[in-house]
Amino acid sequence: MAVSHPDGLSARPWVGETLLPRLPRLRKSSAADAPADHWQSADGSRPLLEIRGVSRSFGHVRALHEVDIDLREGEILGIVGDNGAGKSTLMKIIAGTVRPDAGHLTMNGEPVSVATALAARRLGIEMIYQDLALFDNLDVAANIFIGREHTRWLPLLLGFLEKRRMHKEAAELLKRLNIQIGSTRQPVGVLSGGQRQMVAIARAVAFEKNVKVLLMDEPSAALGATESETVLELIREIRSHGLSIVIISHRIPEVLSLADRVVVMKRGERVATLDAGSTTVEECVNQIVAGEAGAAA
Amino acid sequence: MTAVGAQAGRPASRNNPYWLVRQVGRGLLAQNVLLALALVFLVLYLTLNLEFFFTSTNLLTILRYSSVTFVVSVGFTLVLIGGGLDLSIGQGMMIVGVVSGNLHLAGVPLAWSFILGVLTGVAIGLVNGLLITKLRINPLIATLAMLFVLWGTGFLVTKGRSQRIRDDSFKFARQSLWGIPVPVFFLVAAAVVALVALNTTKAGRHLFAVGGNPEAARQAAMNVDRFRLGMYAIGGLFTGVAGVMLVSQQGLVAPNSGMNREFWVATAVFLGGASLSGGKGSILGTLLGVVFVTTLANGLVQLAVVPEWALIINGVALILAVAFDQRPKGGYR
Ligand SMILES: Nc1ncnc2c1ncn2[C@@H]1O[C@H](COP(=O)(O)OP(=O)(O)OP(=O)(O)O)[C@@H](O)[C@H]1O
Ligand SMILES: [Mg+2]
Numbered sequence: 001m002a003v004s005h006p007d008g009l010s011a012r013p014w015v016g017e018t019l020l021p022r023l024p025r026l027r028k029s030s031a032a033d034a035p036a037d038h039w040q041s042a043d044g045s046r047p048l049l050e051i052r053g054v055s056r057s058f059g060h061v062r063a064l065h066e067v068d069i070d071l072r073e074g075e076i077l078g079i080v081g082d083n084g085a086g087k088s089t090l091m092k093i094i095a096g097t098v099r100p101d102a103g104h105l106t107m108n109g110e111p112v113s114v115a116t117a118l119a120a121r122r123l124g125i126e127m128i129y130q131d132l133a134l135f136d137n138l139d140v141a142a143n144i145f146i147g148r149e150h151t152r153w154l155p156l157l158l159g160f161l162e163k164r165r166m167h168k169e170a171a172e173l174l175k176r177l178n179i180q181i182g183s184t185r186q187p188v189g190v191l192s193g194g195q196r197q198m199v200a201i202a203r204a205v206a207f208e209k210n211v212k213v214l215l216m217d218e219p220s221a222a223l224g225a226t227e228s229e230t231v232l233e234l235i236r237e238i239r240s241h242g243l244s245i246v247i248i249s250h251r252i253p254e255v256l257s258l259a260d261r262v263v264v265m266k267r268g269e270r271v272a273t274l275d276a277g278s279t280t281v282e283e284c285v286n287q288i289v290a291g292e293a294g295a296a297a
Numbered sequence: 298m299t300a301v302g303a304q305a306g307r308p309a310s311r312n313n314p315y316w317l318v319r320q321v322g323r324g325l326l327a328q329n330v331l332l333a334l335a336l337v338f339l340v341l342y343l344t345l346n347l348e349f350f351f352t353s354t355n356l357l358t359i360l361r362y363s364s365v366t367f368v369v370s371v372g373f374t375l376v377l378i379g380g381g382l383d384l385s386i387g388q389g390m391m392i393v394g395v396v397s398g399n400l401h402l403a404g405v406p407l408a409w410s411f412i413l414g415v416l417t418g419v420a421i422g423l424v425n426g427l428l429i430t431k432l433r434i435n436p437l438i439a440t441l442a443m444l445f446v447l448w449g450t451g452f453l454v455t456k457g458r459s460q461r462i463r464d465d466s467f468k469f470a471r472q473s474l475w476g477i478p479v480p481v482f483f484l485v486a487a488a489v490v491a492l493v494a495l496n497t498t499k500a501g502r503h504l505f506a507v508g509g510n511p512e513a514a515r516q517a518a519m520n521v522d523r524f525r526l527g528m529y530a531i532g533g534l535f536t537g538v539a540g541v542m543l544v545s546q547q548g549l550v551a552p553n554s555g556m557n558r559e560f561w562v563a564t565a566v567f568l569g570g571a572s573l574s575g576g577k578g579s580i581l582g583t584l585l586g587v588v589f590v591t592t593l594a595n596g597l598v599q600l601a602v603v604p605e606w607a608l609i610i611n612g613v614a615l616i617l618a619v620a621f622d623q624r625p626k627g628g629y630r
Contacts (some may be wrong), residue, residue: 117518129516131512133510133512134509134510134512135505135506135509135510135514136576137501137509137510137576137577138506142506146502146514147503147517147519149499151498151499154498157500158498159498159499160497161502163496252572
């Protein structure tokens with residue numbers, strides 16, 4: 001008796017073969033594609049996610065002030081800015097773990113509420129936190145399946161774990177994502193930083209059929225050069241399957257090579273939106289240091 | 298496309314000729330293996346130095362006493378794995394005994410005296426859980442306070458006097474079945490139930506998760522507080538059963554029957570590999586720990602060592618166990 005997954009196997013596109021044809025692969029947007037924020041594509045469709053007038057204060061600290069950002073379907077959007085610029089807070093608002101004081105979100109043009117993390121998850125928004133939220137004392141498969149275990153015979157928490165099936169599916173998932181981890185039986189605590197990051201990414205995209213948006217807070221922050229390159233490669237791989245990805249990073253060159261567009265935040269405001277293909281590291285840094293809200297496109 | 302994480306796959310050390318040696322070395326260092334070795338040495342030492350140690354009577358006595366301690370230790374282990382702590386177990390067992398014994402003396406049918414005793418244990422666990430999850434009191438403080446409250450209550454109810462129970466059917470734990478002491482059946486049952494629940498069910502998996510990283514458990518949409526409340530109640534269930542076993546074995550309603558029990562249990566369980574930081578521990582380790590501690594106590598008595606030494610040795614063992622848990626991964630420098 002599979003209690004946890006009414007749709008059965010098909011609910012896990014990463015395990016089956018349903019994933020690839022979901023969306024055409026998107027090229028990096030060309031320089032001619034104006035990086036405006038109220039973006040309309042040629043066929044008139046609206047952005048996947050529109051963030052409008054989002055503000056949030058913590059006591060006297062104004063973490064976010066009337067931020068407008070668009071996320072297009074299938075794009076990688078970079079967010080850069082100094083420490084305390086409000087990047088993480090913005091992501092947590094989208095992921096439903098922080099409530100905004102003002103502002104709203106629309107998805108495919110429809111107003112949506114992300115009052116809780118569960119509500120956001122139902123909309124297809126998954127977030128990978130800065131600290132990854134992994135269980136070091138559990139193995140790779142257990143981490144990927146945590147809270148969504150395959151069980152049988154008894155309902156709810158009393159259910160018996162289908163360990164072999166979960167190991168098999170976890171291994172298939174890792175293979176499909178081209179993640180090489182010796183065994184799904186290793187405790188996550190012994191993995192390298194990059195492997196941990198990849199397990200967290202695999203878990204985030206593994207289950208819901210409708211994962212549309214993946215939010216990543218500094219996925220390469222603690223990684224060395226080679227390891228962060230492998231993680232970036234995985235992010236590209238995920239995007240090629242049609243997900244929209246928002247990625248926070250302090251490494252400007254990395255963001256420029258990975259993202260389609262880059263949003264620059266400063267003191268809680270969006271000061272610029274740059275086209276990653278046509279901008280330069282200098283331009284980015286300049287906006288981070290000297291950007292003014294309202295002055296940019 | 299290049300293989301993602303290629304450099305991070307198989308540990309390169311596989312090719313190292315000493316790889317196997319190191320794996321074996323690491324296996325030997327596993328806490329339970331060390332503990333089992335220590336137990337073997339202890340048994341050897343006691344056998345060589347005591348005429349009546351390695352006799353079936355004495356070994357069965359050790360097993361009988363291990364059983365009560367083991368049942369309550371299982372509850373203690375589960376609570377530790379889930380990131381909690383319950384110091385009130387000893388006094389909880391005493392109160393359970395007082396309830397069961399007094400109900401029996403008041404003429405309540407045997408089964409009901411025992412059932413209500415066990416439920417008293419569950420209730421104590423629930424109150425602990427509520428104090429910890431609702432009032433947000435640190436588990437150490439909450440269950441220490443509970444220890445005092447139960448201790449005082451026990452003395453008030455019994456007026457500080459012990460009362461003997463004459464009815465032999467109440468003292469079922471003194472009997473044997475097919476030559477095996479009855480408490481041993483409880484030990485086996487508790488071990489099997491806990492082993493299965495912990496290692497093969499979703500609840501067991503989530504217990505490790507909640508203890509290992511409560512914040513991540515919350516993000517994985519688990520209700521950590523409700524889970525921990527249930528965990529303390531189940532811990533209380535084991536306290537209840539152990540309390541009934543104890544009063545039945547002693548045939549005595551005594552307000553001091555729970556004294557210092559939490560120390561012996563803690564030593565056994567920490568020796569068995571559980572950790573105060575949660576997410577770690579095993580039933581097999583706890584079984585080894587309990588047998589070790591009980592054998593040690595038994596041996597010390599027979600060696601006619603003054604009982605104060607037992608306390609000191611217990612303290613040293615506790616420090617060794619926790620130090621082993623806290624050892625730095627790369628070894629000491
Ligand atoms: N829970 C909170 N309580 C109080 N202040 C907070 C909280 N979360 C964020 N802040 C404040 O809001 C501001 C923005 O924080 P945020 O974490 O969003 O910055 P960030 O851009 O992610 O910075 P970093 O690059 O250092 O991660 C900071 O001044 C921070 O101190
Ligand atoms: Mg941040």
